[in-house]
Structures are given as structure tokens and as C-alpha cells.
Amino acid sequence: MSLSPVDGAALAEIESGGEAGGATGAPQGRRVVGRSPGQLAWLRLRRDRTALISGAMLVLFVLVALAAPLIELVYGIGPRDQFQHKLDGFSMPLGYAGGVSGEHFFGLEPRTGRDIFIRLVYGLRTSLFIAFAAAVLTAAIGVVLGALAGYLGGWLDAVVNWITDLTLALPFLVIALALTPTLTLRFYGQRDAVPPAFGIGVLIAIFAVFGWTSTARLVRGQVIALREREFVEAARASGAGLGHMLFRQLLPNTWAPILVSFSLAVPQFITSEAALSFIGVGLTEETPSFGRMIYQSLDYLQTGPAFVFFPGVTIFALVFAFNLFGDALRDALDPKSSR
Amino acid sequence: MRPRVVAAASGAIALVVALGACTKNTGEGATVDTGRQQTGVIATDPKDSMGPAPAVEGAQPGGTFTIIRETPISHLDPQRTYSFAGLLAAPLFARFLTTFKDDGDGNLVLVGDLAETPGNNVNGDCKVWEFKIKDGVKFEDGRPVTAKEIAYGIARSFDPDLAGGPTYLQEWLADTPQYDTKWDFKANRTALPPGLTTPDDRTLRFEFARPRCDLPFAVSLPATAPLPPDKDTGVNLGNAPFSSGPYKVTRYQAGVEIVMERNEHWDAATDPVRHQYPDRFVWSFGPTPDAASNRVIADNGADQSALSWNYVPASLVARVAGDAALRSRTILSPTPSANQLVINNQRVTDLRVRQALNYAIDREGLVKVLGGQHVAAPMTTLMPPATIGYQAYDAYPAGPNGDLDKARELLGGQTPELVLGAADSSVEQQVATQIKGNLERAGFKITVRNIPDDAKLDEIKKKDNPWDLYLGSWAADWPSGASILPVLYDGRSIRAEGNSNQAYFNDPTINAEFDRVLALPPAEQGPEWAKLDERIMREQAPVVPLYVDVAYLVHGSKAGGIFVSSVFGYPSLVDAHVKP
Numbered sequence A: 001m002s003l004s005p006v007d008g009a010a011l012a013e014i015e016s017g018g019e020a021g022g023a024t025g026a027p028q029g030r031r032v033v034g035r036s037p038g039q040l041a042w043l044r045l046r047r048d049r050t051a052l053i054s055g056a057m058l059v060l061f062v063l064v065a066l067a068a069p070l071i072e073l074v075y076g077i078g079p080r081d082q083f084q085h086k087l088d089g090f091s092m093p094l095g096y097a098g099g100v101s102g103e104h105f106f107g108l109e110p111r112t113g114r115d116i117f118i119r120l121v122y123g124l125r126t127s128l129f130i131a132f133a134a135a136v137l138t139a140a141i142g143v144v145l146g147a148l149a150g151y152l153g154g155w156l157d158a159v160v161n162w163i164t165d166l167t168l169a170l171p172f173l174v175i176a177l178a179l180t181p182t183l184t185l186r187f188y189g190q191r192d193a194v195p196p197a198f199g200i201g202v203l204i205a206i207f208a209v210f211g212w213t214s215t216a217r218l219v220r221g222q223v224i225a226l227r228e229r230e231f232v233e234a235a236r237a238s239g240a241g242l243g244h245m246l247f248r249q250l251l252p253n254t255w256a257p258i259l260v261s262f263s264l265a266v267p268q269f270i271t272s273e274a275a276l277s278f279i280g281v282g283l284t285e286e287t288p289s290f291g292r293m294i295y296q297s298l299d300y301l302q303t304g305p306a307f308v309f310f311p312g313v314t315i316f317a318l319v320f321a322f323n324l325f326g327d328a329l330r331d332a333l334d335p336k337s338s339r
Numbered sequence B: 001m002r003p004r005v006v007a008a009a010s011g012a013i014a015l016v017v018a019l020g021a022c023t024k025n026t027g028e029g030a031t032v033d034t035g036r037q038q039t040g041v042i043a044t045d046p047k048d049s050m051g052p053a054p055a056v057e058g059a060q061p062g063g064t065f066t067i068i069r070e071t072p073i074s075h076l077d078p079q080r081t082y083s084f085a086g087l088l089a090a091p092l093f094a095r096f097l098t099t100f101k102d103d104g105d106g107n108l109v110l111v112g113d114l115a116e117t118p119g120n121n122v123n124g125d126c127k128v129w130e131f132k133i134k135d136g137v138k139f140e141d142g143r144p145v146t147a148k149e150i151a152y153g154i155a156r157s158f159d160p161d162l163a164g165g166p167t168y169l170q171e172w173l174a175d176t177p178q179y180d181t182k183w184d185f186k187a188n189r190t191a192l193p194p195g196l197t198t199p200d201d202r203t204l205r206f207e208f209a210r211p212r213c214d215l216p217f218a219v220s221l222p223a224t225a226p227l228p229p230d231k232d233t234g235v236n237l238g239n240a241p242f243s244s245g246p247y248k249v250t251r252y253q254a255g256v257e258i259v260m261e262r263n264e265h266w267d268a269a270t271d272p273v274r275h276q277y278p279d280r281f282v283w284s285f286g287p288t289p290d291a292a293s294n295r296v297i298a299d300n301g302a303d304q305s306a307l308s309w310n311y312v313p314a315s316l317v318a319r320v321a322g323d324a325a326l327r328s329r330t331i332l333s334p335t336p337s338a339n340q341l342v343i344n345n346q347r348v349t350d351l352r353v354r355q356a357l358n359y360a361i362d363r364e365g366l367v368k369v370l371g372g373q374h375v376a377a378p379m380t381t382l383m384p385p386a387t388i389g390y391q392a393y394d395a396y397p398a399g400p401n402g403d404l405d406k407a408r409e410l411l412g413g414q415t416p417e418l419v420l421g422a423a424d425s426s427v428e429q430q431v432a433t434q435i436k437g438n439l440e441r442a443g444f445k446i447t448v449r450n451i452p453d454d455a456k457l458d459e460i461k462k463k464d465n466p467w468d469l470y471l472g473s474w475a476a477d478w479p480s481g482a483s484i485l486p487v488l489y490d491g492r493s494i495r496a497e498g499n500s501n502q503a504y505f506n507d508p509t510i511n512a513e514f515d516r517v518l519a520l521p522p523a524e525q526g527p528e529w530a531k532l533d534e535r536i537m538r539e540q541a542p543v544v545p546l547y548v549d550v551a552y553l554v555h556g557s558k559a560g561g562i563f564v565s566s567v568f569g570y571p572s573l574v575d576a577h578v579k580p
Helices: A005-015 A019-024 A037-047 A049-066 A068-075 A116-152 A154-169 A172-187 A196-227 A230-237 A242-253 A255-278 A290-298 A305-333 B002-021 B084-093 B147-156 B168-174 B234-239 B289-298 B301-305 B314-322 B324-329 B351-360 B363-370 B404-411 B426-441 B453-460 B485-489 B508-518 B522-539
Strands: B039-042 B064-069 B098-102 B107-112 B128-132 B196-200 B203-207 B247-253 B257-262 B280-285 B306-308 B330-343 B376-378 B417-423 B445-451 B469-474 B543-554
Touching: A037 A049, A037 A305, A049 A068, A049 A116, A049 A305, A068 A116, A116 A154, A116 A196, A116 A242, A116 A255, A116 A290, A116 A305, A154 A196, A172 A196, A196 A242, A196 A255, A230 A242, A242 A255, A255 A290, A255 A305, A290 A305, B039 B522, B064 B289, B064 B301, B084 B247, B084 B257, B147 B196, B147 B203, B247 B280, B289 B301, B289 B306, B289 B314, B289 B543, B301 B306, B306 B543, B314 B543, B324 B330, B330 B351, B351 B404, B351 B426, B363 B376, B363 B426, B363 B543, B417 B426, B417 B453, B426 B445, B426 B469, B445 B453, B453 B469, B469 B543, B485 B508, B485 B522, B508 B522
Parallel strands: B039 B107, B064 B280, B064 B306, B417 B445, B417 B469
Antiparallel strands: B098 B107, B128 B203, B196 B203, B247 B257, B257 B280, B330 B469, B330 B543, B376 B543
16 A cells, blocks of 8 residues: 555554564564554454454344345245234234244234244345445445545536535435336336335435435545645656546545445445335335334334334344444544544 | 443343243134124104104213324315214214114114104105204204205305215216206305205205115215305315204314314204213324324323224234223224225126135135234125125135135136235235235236325226226215115226226126116115125126224223214214213
């Protein structure tokens, strides 16, 4: 990497004595080990217990989501299978705690009699995919626009800012509600089946269109702060092109806030997906999703707490793990920021 | 710090699990018998139409009766009201030509309200009807109600600015659905519409071009409430209706509250059904059905004499029904609102496919998806059990869960691909998903196509709508087959838009049958409609009857005299009283 303030800070930390030497058991102060900022961040992350635990949970969630069909095979119950004969006359599951048994680990949904565990596994898959895809897209759009606007300034900066303000001013829910049926009609006839992938795509697109502004502003601010620094001037004086300036000089120094905003965006999209699916935007009833499950379960807080408990705890653990990991990542990437 | 947080979190989790797990649900006490028979007659003896109404056991005057409801009543103007809440609120402050004596158990008697009898069929051909108006009925300012004010009330419902109410009388008098072009109310304020006359102050006379044997039922709707011309405030009448009933509106806060207090000019001796027990009725709007139910269950303060107007939400049913202490404060009753899986007969022309659909349907599973027996009761007939003359039958006996083999056999190895249009509301999505799974097990290929919730009704009422199946429901305006079968299945009435015949079913022999039965005297029609109902299902299977809504209501410990109207399926307030 090029000469940058992050390198300076990292060197200072290593020189002040510490874990690097201690970990390898080498005599103190023998020589300075050269490490890239990435390696340093990784070291700090590994030392952070919160990061390790939350990271492990995230890996677990991702693995579960990826292995959903495998789990279905082992578990023997599909996400659309119904067990209505195990419901009573009020459509509540028979047995203890909402029908928890060796056969149904988390019990059954009231009314439909579907297995909560396997729907959670598939819901995780849907929700994580939407959230990751949307977060990647928003980060990409935000970074490119923000960096260009910040570095080039002038009329481009004005235009990007103007678009940002416009996007922020658009009423998100109203547009999401109005857009979905229109888009559906544009692509599918009145009698065509609308595949779940379309709903997922629409959700991701809506999140991408509305979600990039904060990243763009963040990156623009960072780039403006950096663009007059010596190392940038030096690179410019050496005749570096726009691409090199942006991607080799400026962005590497803004990765920390970008990664943090990415890690915070993912849980935000998970909960937004939940809310939007509930009001009928995006996913249909057939697609297992956290959102529908949680909002349908909320009505049963008094009568079927188990139905609220399992999806609730799962989404809580997921979002919590993401937030903790995001925090830890920020600490690791940017140790100067105060805790 | 950290260990404590962990301990607190795991404690909370353990608590929730323990709470959920501490009782085992064995499914006991969840069965309910909702099959009851409606008996209905038209009172011929004028004594039946006389007041006072028999006293309600244990009822005492006094107190404030509160009704909690999520959305406001759309119109209080009797000529414009057509919502269930409006239809059942109107008897408190308005009287009609006829009304139903209803015991809440399905025993209905149509009696004269303002009229001395439920109508006199002058020539026996249902074309000329006369109503004698009772003596001693007064408005809230003390002046007597005469045939003139009733006729004026009917005349003003011709005004397109005052639309929203039922249109039977207007269409029958004008003999055309475009009644407002035939007779213009605004240009003839002092005259009466064609066919409507008042030979003297106590006689109201209808003359129709065609037999209208259901007139005695049709005039039981609030549109026949009287109004003196000088009290007509046009569109503003809804904020302060001019009362002829036991209560008058004393406070109207749009969308928030309506207060009704006693009308001292109402004479119990003239009224066969209404009472005047509470000092006032308060309609309070805003709380969701969940919140209203929980408030009434909590039974604190003024809520002790309150009624939650909306049915107990499906998610709360288990709690309310499982609590023995609440049993005396709940009312369970089937309603006349019938729900069908409507088959678009223009698209699904193969009778065997329609019959296979009828065999395949799993009504028990469907009722469970809706929330159980306290929310819906399965139905196999076109007319709901709450119809006069109803006869139970099952043209396609398939047990509670459907006969998949029989359905497959009828399909003969084919896989019909059908598109089910479903509103994108939460409940209808679940129902559609359930039906899709159910029918696909029987060998159909079902595509669920979402329709925006607010547009669905308009879309399926279009003749050329693109779907094969959709969910439909029908709540008749009076419990006679005449307001159900010809309205829903007479193919001659099919238009480009706005169809009630959403099955687009058109069969000349059945149409002829409709004409034949409609010309019979009202009292003889009941059994004929029941026979025709079964014939349509056996021969044509134009829809799949699914279920009737079940009313499940909860009220405070001091609220008494509430029963579910056998006509409309929502609580009737004529017997309501506050226990001391």
C-alpha cells in the first residue's frame, strides 16, 4: 500500500511494544516487523472476544442459510408442509410451548400448522440474501458516487448532492407500495405466476435505490478531507490518473467507515425486509421470510408466545451479532476512534 | 457487568420459555356447535307489530352503554347508511316501515315498524303494495310521523349526492338501474317519485311495473326512515340525523365519538322491538380490534358496560375462549356472511373441473387457517344457514378434509392449470396459499396471482377479468333467497363492470326458475329457494361454497342484552342495557 496515515498509526502501535512480539515469543525490540494495515486489523480483530463470538455466530447463520436444502433433507419436513391435524379448534398447536417436540424443534405456526424451525432456516436464507445483496449494491453505488463527488468537486459534486437530497426527500414507503404492483404488471401478465425471485429482486432494487445516500455522503466527506493531503498531492503531481487516485490513493483510507456502514446496513435491511414483506411489498406468502413470520407472530403475543419467541430470538441474535461485529470491525480498522 | 447482563438475558429467555411451556395444550374445550336453523315468517297479525316490546329479563333503565370500534360509521344519514355498523346503529335513532323481531337464535319475524303490518299486497300480484302508518309515532321534536315524511325519505334517496345506501326501492320504482335519470329529486323536491303515493296521511302506496314480492323485506332497511322536508340538511344530515327512534344524536365528533341520548317523544307502545334502557349510547372510535378486546376483557371503569364491536381477533380467540371467567361475557353466533371460492364460469367451462374443485376442497383446513371454529364455520350450500327456508345438503360429499381421490377421478388424469386471484392482504394471502396447497394435492396446478387489496373487488366484478378462481363473499340485505340466488347467479344481469354475479354463471333454465320463484308470494318462496339452491349446485356447481363467518364478541361485565343480529351478523343494540 501507499504511504498513508493509517500506516503511520500502525507502526506507532507496534513500536510501542505489545502483542506482536509477545505472541511470537521473540525478544522484545529485536526488530520491527512490517505488517500491512489489513494484517494489523486482522490481528486486532482476533484479539477481540466479542468479534470472535459474533463472527462465529454470523458464520453459523450463513452456513445454516446456505445448507437449508440439506437441513430439510435431514429434518424431513419442508417449509410448505402443513400439520393442521396437530392444531386445536382455535388453530393453536397442541402440546407444550406451541407444539415443540422431537419432530418439530420449534413447534408449529398457529393456523397454517407449518413447521417453525424449517421456515426459520429458509427465512434466514431469504433474508440474508436480500440483506447482503442490497448492502453490497448500496455500498457500491454510494462509494463510487461519493468518491467521485468528493474528489472531483465542482458541478459533479453539486449534481450528486442534489440527487442525494432528492432521494432522501422521496417517501420510501409510498414509492415502495406504488412501485411493486406496477413493476409486477410491467413484467408479468395478469395470469402469470410471479416467481419469488422477482419479489426478491424488487426488494433489493428498492433498498439499493433508497439506501446508497448515507454511504455516499460518508465517503464524500472522507474523500474531501483526504484530497488535499500530501500523499494525494504527491500522487497527483506524479501524474496519476483518476482511477489510480480514487482506488489506490483515496479509497484504501476510507475502507474503515465503509465497512462499518456496510455491517450496519445488513441488519437494517433484514428488519426492513421484515417490515416490507408484511405490508405486501416484495415477497409473497409462499416464500418463507423472517418478515412475514415475525409480523404474523406479533398478534400471538398473548396466546402463543412460543410462536413469537423463536423467530424473535433468531432475528435478535442475527441483528445483534451483526451490530457487535460491525463495532468490533470498526475498532479493529480504526483504533484511533474512541470507544 | 457482563456476567450480570448475560444472566439477566438468559433469565428473561428462560422465563418466556417457561411461560409458554407451563401448560400443555390438549385441545379440550375448543369445540363449538354453530349449526342452527333460521326460521323466518312474515307477521300477518297486526298485533305482532304493536308495542311495547317484551321487557328484557333483568334489564333496568339507566347507565351509559359504550361501543368501541376501530373505524367510524361511514354514514349516519339513514338514507345513505349501508355498512353493518350503520345498519345496526340506525334502529336507535330511526324507525323504518318494517323491521325484524329477532331473538338472536335465528327466530325471525318480520313485523311492521312504522307500518301497522308488514305491507298489504293489494292485488295479490306483488305489483301494488300499501302500508298503513301507525298512530302516535313522533319525531324528536314531538310532531307526528305521517306517510308524507316516509315518502320524502324515500324520495331523497334518489338524489345522486346522497348515494351510498341500498338502491332496491329506487330501482324498483323507476324500473331501471339508472333511477336518477328517470326521476330527478332536486328538480322535484315537493313531488314524489313515480309509483310512490300517499293517498292520505296514514297510507303509503307503492306501485311497481313488475312484481316485487320482496318489498316487505326491502323496506326493513334504514332507507325508509321518515324525515320532514324542513329538517333535510342534505349531505349534513349524517352529522345530526333527525330522530324518530328511542335515541337522538346529541354529540357528533367526526371520526372520534357519537353520543346518543334518550328521545322523550319516542313511545314504547308503538314499537314492537326497541327498548330505551340506557341513558345514553356512546360510540367510541379508534382502538384496533385487539386493543378494544383487551380493554373490554380487562373490564375497568366505563369499559364494564362496553361492547367491542369488532369480532375477537383470531389470534386472541384461544385466550378469550379458554378463560372460563369470560364465558358469560362472550357471544358466539354464526352470521349470514357466506364465503365462496368463486369459479369464473366463462373460463372454467368444464363441469367436471368445477365438480372436482368441490370434491377437493378441505374446509376443515381452511377454517383452521382463518383461526378456527370461533372465526368461521364450514358451509356446503349456496345460501348460508341463516336464510329463511334453508335446507342443509352436500352435493359433493367429501368429508371435512376433501376427497382427493374422487377429485382426481373426475379430472381423469388431466392437470387443469388455474389462476387464483387473491388480494394481497395478510389473511387472504394465507387463505390463498392454503387453497393452492389443497388443490394441488388433488391434481390441479394452481397459480396464485396477487391483486392489490383495494382494487380486488372492482377487478373481479369486471366481466372479462383474467382469473379462473377468486375468493368472494356475500352478505344479503335480508335473509331471503331472493336477495341471494338471483343476485349472484342470474346470468341476464351480467354487465361489463360492477357485477355481483362474479361467477359469470348464465343458464337459461335456471334464469327461468328465478323468475318463477320471484313471482311467488313471499311466504312461499323460502322452500323453493332452498330447492333451487341444491339444484344449481348439483347440476352446475358454479362456485365452491366455503364457510360462513362466525361472530365472536366480548363485552364488559355490566353490559347486557346484546345478541348477534340474525339478519346482519353484528351485534344488535335494541335490547342493550347496563346492569346496575
